[in-house]
Amino acid sequence: MKSTVRIFLKKLLFFIVIISSFTSHSQILRKRTTLLMGGRFDISIVANDSLTAEKNIDTIISEISRIEHLISDWKPTSQVSQVNQNAGIQPVKVDREVFELTQRALRLSEITNGAFDISFAAMEKIWKFDGSMTKMPLAEAVKKSVEKVGYKNIVLDSLQSTIFLQLKGMKIGFGALGEGYATDKCRNMMLIKGIKAGIINASGDMSTWGSQPNGKPWNIGLTNPFNTDKLIATIPLNFDAVTTSGNYQKYVILDGKRYSHIINPATGYPSTGLCSVTVLGPNAEMANGLSTSLMVLGKTKGLELLKQFPKYSCIMITDDEKIVKSKNFRIKNLKMKF
Numbered sequence: 001m002k003s004t005v006r007i008f009l010k011k012l013l014f015f016i017v018i019i020s021s022f023t024s025h026s027q028i029l030r031k032r033t034t035l036l037m038g039g040r041f042d043i044s045i046v047a048n049d050s051l052t053a054e055k056n057i058d059t060i061i062s063e064i065s066r067i068e069h070l071i072s073d074w075k076p077t078s079q080v081s082q083v084n085q086n087a088g089i090q091p092v093k094v095d096r097e098v099f100e101l102t103q104r105a106l107r108l109s110e111i112t113n114g115a116f117d118i119s120f121a122a123m124e125k126i127w128k129f130d131g132s133m134t135k136m137p138l139a140e141a142v143k144k145s146v147e148k149v150g151y152k153n154i155v156l157d158s159l160q161s162t163i164f165l166q167l168k169g170m171k172i173g174f175g176a177l178g179e180g181y182a183t184d185k186c187r188n189m190m191l192i193k194g195i196k197a198g199i200i201n202a203s204g205d206m207s208t209w210g211s212q213p214n215g216k217p218w219n220i221g222l223t224n225p226f227n228t229d230k231l232i233a234t235i236p237l238n239f240d241a242v243t244t245s246g247n248y249q250k251y252v253i254l255d256g257k258r259y260s261h262i263i264n265p266a267t268g269y270p271s272t273g274l275c276s277v278t279v280l281g282p283n284a285e286m287a288n289g290l291s292t293s294l295m296v297l298g299k300t301k302g303l304e305l306l307k308q309f310p311k312y313s314c315i316m317i318t319d320d321e322k323i324v325k326s327k328n329f330r331i332k333n334l335k336m337k338f
Contacts, residue, residue, distance in 0.1 A: 027197075027213040032057050037068045037179055039203040045190070046197035046213055056195055060186045067182045070098055073121055073173035080172060084121070088168030091157060099161045101174065101181055101285075102154070108289045109151035112305060114266035115296040116289050119165070121173030122148035127270060129250040129261045136254055142268040149265050176205055176292075180243060180284035183207035205243045207284045224338055225275045225317055232323075233315075233336040241284035245291040246276030258319055264296045271296045275319050280330075281312035290314070299324055 030053035031044040043060050047053035072078045076085075079094045086092050094102075105118045124145035126137050153166040165172065174181070179202035186200050187207040197210025199218055208218050217236035224230040225248035235242065247260030251270075259270035279291040290312055294302035299316055306314055306326050315336075316324040323336050 028053065029213055030054055030057065032061075034061060036061065036064045037072065037182065037202070038074065039179065041203070042199070042201040044199040044201075045195060046210060047195060056190060056193065059189070059193075060200065063186050063189060064182045067178070067185065070095060071101065071174050071178045073171065080174070083163045083165060084171040087165035087170040091155070091160070091162035091164035093160060093162050096161055099156065099158070099163065101178070102163055102172070103156060103158075104285070105174070105177060105289070106151055106154060106156070108286075108293070111308065112293045112297065114151060115264060116293045117149060117151045117265035118172045118174060118177070119149050119151055119154060119170055120175075120263070120265040121171035122169060123263065123265065123268070126268075127252070127259070127261070127263065129252050133252050133254070146265065146268040149268075176203070176243075177285060177288050179203060180205045180207075180241070180286075180288035183284045184241065202284075205241075205284050205288050207241050208237045209239045211238060222278060222315070222336075226321060226338055230338075232317075232338055233334055235280070235331060235334065237280075239282075240280055241282060241287045242278065242280050243284060243287040243291045244276055244278040245288075245295045247271070247295070248275050260295065262292065262295045271298070273298045273319055274302075275317045275321075277302070277317075278315045279306075279312055280314070281309070287312060 027046050027048055028050060029044060029046050030050060031042065033040060033042050041064065043057050045053040045056050069075060069078055071080045073080050073084060075081060079098050083092045108116045126141050126145050148167055148169045153170060155164040155166060183200040183202050183205060184207050187209055190198060191209065199206055199208045211217055217238045220235045220237055220242055221231040222233045222235060224232045225246055245262060247262055250261035252259050257272065259272060262271045264271060274295055277291045277294040279287040281287045290309065293305060294314060297305060303326060306312060310328060313326045313329040321338060
């Protein structure tokens with residue numbers, strides 16, 4: 001399945017709430033659920049007829065599968081796996097698509113000072129979130145767990161289109177960032193093909209465009225992290241990406257403090273203070289990277305980081321049940337309650 005050290009693990013934090021009135025509209029909605037990239041994808045397409053919708057869903061599935069076979073870090077024949085297998089040995093030539101995705105990931109690492117880092121894949125798994133952990137790991141063990149992690153040891157050669165991991169044992173993994181990239185790529189593909197509306201939902205990372213057949217925006221339900229059977233808000237979207245990083249399903253409480261399964265790759269310690277972060281913006285890949293980074297950085301530093309990306313806004317929920325929205329959050333009258 002996905003990388004054994006999934007610090008960027010994404011949860012199914014969203015429900016798509018589709019309120020439909022099809023009788024007076026010529027377009028139809030078709031939806032399919034499938035497993036790709038080690039997770040669940042829900043693909044919804046609005047088209048003039050069922051055949052067109054189903055054919056385009058097939059196209060999306062084929063494209064996501066193609067991307068998976070390029071960047072999966074658990075498929076031994078993928079280009080990313082080849083990079084990992086040659087860590088400390090030699091650079092590996094990759095497709096420009098893979099190279100540029102890596103470039104963008106490294107830029108985010110630099111901006112966040114390592115709070116986001118695709119070399120997390122080499123982190124040793126010393127934190128347990130299955131109920132078996134009863135005390136803090138030793139500081140030496142935490143330090144050792146990130147010895148092979150460090151974006152500065154990823155060397156890119158733009159002319160040769162190669163990636164080189166300088167340390168033996170290093171690994172890179174795109175995780176949910178790759179899922180976000182895939183949803184963006186498929187949305188753009190559908191727009192070029194003339195499909196004017198749909199949602200591609202990769203385990204909670206969504207790219208949306210257009211409207212429902214009844215002309216209304218897509219309504220995305222945000223799950224209450226303290227009562228997962230309820231929603232705290234419904235967000236209307238037309239052409240946006242939305243992603244959430246959260247810790248409420250996988251965490252450990254030690255000495256009265258809650259530690260998230262989302263681990264800071266720069267320090268080896270879990271994030272604390274925030275229960276979930278939802279980011280909205282034009283691009284699911286970037287929104288994913290930002291939501292993970294904000295969880296790691298915490299409320300104050302996270303909001304400062306987001307100021308560098310004015311097209312993106314966020315909703316944070318703290319461990320003590322407070323809701324924090326970035327100043328540029330565009331849905332001014334959004335009602336939220338636990």
